Amino acid sequence: MxxxxxxxxxxxxxxxxxxxxxxxxxxxxxxxxxxxxxxxxxxxxxxxxxxxxxxxxxxxxxxxxxVQPSKIIVEETVEIMKRRAREETKSISQIYAEEIVAT
Incomplete structure (x- = not known):
């Protein structure tokens, strides 16, 4: 994949x-x-x-x-958070909390 x-x-x-x-x-x-x-x-x-x-x-x-698989997961999660911060009106701390729970 x-x-x-x-x-x-x-x-x-x-x-x-x-x-x-x-x-x-x-x-x-x-x-x-x-x-x-x-x-x-x-x-x-x-x-x-x-x-x-x-x-x-x-x-x-x-x-x-x-590269350690955990580093790849962190990079992908940060990318998702950045995209969501640009597109959504939610606060950054709320987006962070949602993505950490989802990961």
């Missing part, structure tokens, strides 16, 4: 097999993504709508460590 979160610079980060990937290039037919760890040369190719992998990633290097 393809899951996405947002980086500190508001760029989309894709979480795949406990590794994080960022956009490398976008062509007319696909989106190429590379490992977020710049010392790792692994890449992944997705369809334009990011629904399916067109080419699986090569083997991740030994220096590249998988």
């Amino acid at each position: 393809l899951r996405f979160s947002t980086s500190e610079r508001n760029q989309q980060v894709q979480n795949y097999l406990d590794f994080q990937n960022t956009v490398k290039r976008i062509s007319k037919t696909c989106v190429a993504r590379r490992c977020r760890n710049r010392s790792c040369s692994s890449s992944l190719t997705l369809s334009l709508d990011n629904t399916c992998a067109r080419r699986e990633p090569s083997i991740y290097s030994e220096s590249c460590q998988a």
